[in-house]
Amino acid sequence: MQKGKACAAIILLALACTVSGRALQSLKPLLHEENTLTSASPNVRIDVDLSQTHPVAPNLYGIFFEEIQHAGEGGIYAELIQDRTFSGLAYTQAFLDSDAQELVLGPSAFEGPTLSLHPLHEEASHPFSRNTTLYGATSLAEQLRQHAQNGGLGATSQPVSWRPLGSTTLTLTKQYSMTGNGARSLSMRLAPAQGAPGGIINTGFWGIPVQAGHQYELSAYLRDPSSDAEALLSIEVALESSQGSHTYATAVLEDVGCSWANFRATLTANTTDPNARLALRLKGGEVLVNMVSLFPAENGVEGSVSPFRSDLLDLMKGLQPRFLRFPGGCYVEGVRMRNGFFWKPSVGPVAERPGHWNGMWQYWSTDGLGLYEYMVLTEELGAEPIWVINNGLSHEESMPTAHIGPLVADALDSIEFITGATDTPWGSLRASMGHPEPWDLTYIGIGNEDCGKPYYVTNYLAFFHAIKEHYPHMQLIANCNMGSDAPTEMWDWHWYTDPQSMFNGRYTFDSMTVAKDSYVFASEYAVFDWGISTIPRGNIQGAVAEAAFMTGMERNSEVVQLAAYAPLLANINHQGALCPTNLIIYDNHRAFANPSYHVQALFAQHQGVAYAHTSVNSRSPRDNGVAASVTCQDTACASLSIKLVNYAAFPQTVSLNVSNATAGIGKRADVTVLTGSGPYATNSFDLPFEVAPKTSELLGMSPETQLELPAFSVTIIATSSDDSSAAAAA
Ligand SMILES: *[C@@H]1O[C@H](CO)[C@@H](O)[C@H](O)[C@H]1NC(C)=O
Ligand SMILES: *[C@@H]1O[C@H](CO)[C@@H](O)[C@H](O)[C@H]1NC(C)=O
Ligand SMILES: *[C@@H]1O[C@H](CO)[C@@H](O)[C@H](O)[C@H]1NC(C)=O
Ligand SMILES: *[C@@H]1O[C@H](CO)[C@@H](O)[C@H](O)[C@H]1NC(C)=O
Secondary structure, three states, X not given: OHHXXXXXXXXXXXXXXXXXXHHHHHHHHHOOOOOOOOOOOOOEEEEEEEEXXXXXXXXXXXXXXXXXXXXXXXXXXXXXXXXXXXXXXXXXXXXXXXXXXXXXXXXXXXXXXXXXXXXXXXXOOOXXXXXXXXXXXXXXXXXXXXXXXXXXXXXXXXXXXXEEEOOOEEEXXXXXXXXXXXXXXXXXXXXXXXXXXXXXXXXXXXXXXXXXXXXXXXXXXXXXXXOOOOOOEEEEEEEEOOOOOOEEEEEEEEEEXXXXXXXXXXXXXXXXXXXXXXXXXXXXXXXXXXXXXXXEHHHOHHHOOOOEOHHHHHHHHOOOOOEEEEXXXXXXXXXXXXXXXXXXXXXXXXXXXXXXXXXXXXXXXXXXOOHHHHXXXXXXXXXXXXEEEOOOEOOOOEOOHHHOHHHHHXXXXXHHHHHOOOOOHHHHHHHHOOOOOOOXXXXXXXXXXXXXXXXHHHHHHHHHHHHHHHOOOOEEEEXXXXXXXXXXXXXXXXXXXXXXXHHHHHHHHHHOOHHHHOEEEEEEEEEOOOOOOOOOOOOHHHHHHHHHHHHHHHHOOOOEEEEXXXXXXXXXXXXXXXXXXXXXXXXXXXXXXXXXXHHHHHHHHOOOOEEXXXXXXXXXXXXXXXXXXXXXXXXXXXXXXXEEEEOXXXXXXXXXXXXXXXXXXXXEEEEEEEEOOOOXXXXXXXXXXXXOOEEEXXXXXXXXXXXXXXXXXXXXXEEEOOHHHOOOOO
16 A cells, blocks of 8 residues: 555655664655755745634643543542452442352452453443433343454453452352442452451552552442341451561551441651552451542542542643543443443542443443543643533444433533532532533533444534524534534544545645534544564554644635544553554653653643744745644734654755744744754653653844754744744743
């Protein structure tokens, strides 16, 4: 294929380039006959006309969050206990939704590295799930047959996180419901062998990271199963090394009686260990355990102060997102309706949320990150919320439009929850959760990637008209341009591709107009570089291609109103990360940003308010691999951000000619360069800043300036008519 060829040529040249300048010279004829590679004669002229501008959409650059690759669970949600309610274990054992009341767990339940789906397991986990009529679903037996046929049963991506201590018998039970509404009917019964000590351990999300001197808030719900216990039980909790040989902190939970109660302890670790575990021990008797939560003290008990992991939150803030699209992605849809995301079970006290199986990405979601927390996250980021609702379509089931009334009502209720006054039913729930002030909500996405699925058009219309009737100002996002089928205010545009295609794609939006194509939300895009086998992937070449593509978004930002890279987050332990490239990679205690992250952050920082006509004129009739976009940072255009992208495997000199400047060009400028030692240059846990922007001062800037752009680089020149404030781009 043509694409493959182009890619191979670039890789060859790039490798040669890193070896020596001479190797590059000898390969030169393969590239551009006219390139001299000397700074004396520019390859490319970039003409900018500051008299021709159009506005840049105010919310152009934002972020897309999806619960994929443990982005939430084991990611931004700071809970340290994996499967705190035992529901993931119960689900994979086909116990959660069965009629059985007890399941004694044999050794096979703990064999994994990851949990396996029981061949007879039921997919159901959502409160609506039993009503298959409601969702027009096929019978359970048929679903299981299809699932088995598709090879769907097997290992999940959720590690075995609970294990018994000693010869303790662990039994999942539904006989001691903790809540009246049945949301927390499941619990775990611990029964040590007669007269022997025993208990249970949790290994967190690939280890519990503890730091010497730091405090951790434990919360657990416990009771004695017998109703006529003679003596009150005590449970010892400990943070300890992975094999239990070293203890880092202990506490005793006393007076466990014969009704459910919440027990808390603050544990102060005396050692640093990224791979610790939590143990609950009892000396005799039996105990029922539910909802075991451990958060760093800064997050508060059960995440009550802030449920977000601070290093990941800081990285997200570094992207200066204008909006946050959440909670997916395919996560919104589910494989089937029953494991889509539904907001009502995701709000209220975290200990009472049922959670659901994330059927797309194969791990348990506690829904600790529920609609409320997503809105708090949006607020912390200073971003506009883009709330994507389930529209009655999943990957394998479509709900007939005649049956989606309850889901449309759900959507309207969610808007009331977010924006309603405190005297409305759902607004008052929000207030009771700690946020009496209503949030603003402008954007709602109606489903994800659902065009072409049965009932999409009619379901879309049902949501569209109901929401518009009650909230006329709301901007609704379709999954494609609906054409004559339905009104389209804005539509999702998704693209994952190789680096060369992404670079070439910078003209994608040039042929679009608002009149013909409506407004576009480029809500998922990224270079997926399948050619690179090292994990995690992501490199400067892909990032530079994305930067070039983004210059096309700025040029066409009358059409492209919103844009977000995807995916945002990946826990490296999730099958080595599912998607080939991601912005932020982390494990349980470390994180680093990929080169693509820095492109996103730089473009967001230099988004500006207006785009000035920028043309790239190559001296060669062939494409020189240069892209550019110039934006005014203020309405008077007194500050300019000049973005120059060199996708070539060799340095290139460009001459920049800015015309019709009444202001905006000072004598000095801040020049920020993002590049690497070769196309595959990237970051890692050990070298997190190998590829990172470096800023230096340029003196002698003028409307006619020559610059050398390094191979595979993004350069941003921030200049201002007021010399002293050249760095005011942010
Ligand atoms: C300067 O602005 C005028 C008016 O818009 C335009 O006609 C002219 O082409 C511009 N000059 C350049 C060099 O871009
Ligand atoms: C299932 O949903 C249908 C359609 O809304 C409804 O008529 C029926 O009563 C529901 N059944 C149960 C058991 O909730
Ligand atoms: C940490 O505390 C535990 C008791 O909680 C103690 O057994 C252990 O020796 C202590 N370790 C260090 C390094 O102080
Ligand atoms: C820059 O553009 C102006 C207006 O088109 C032109 O007169 C001038 O020669 C150009 N300078 C260079 C170095 O190309």
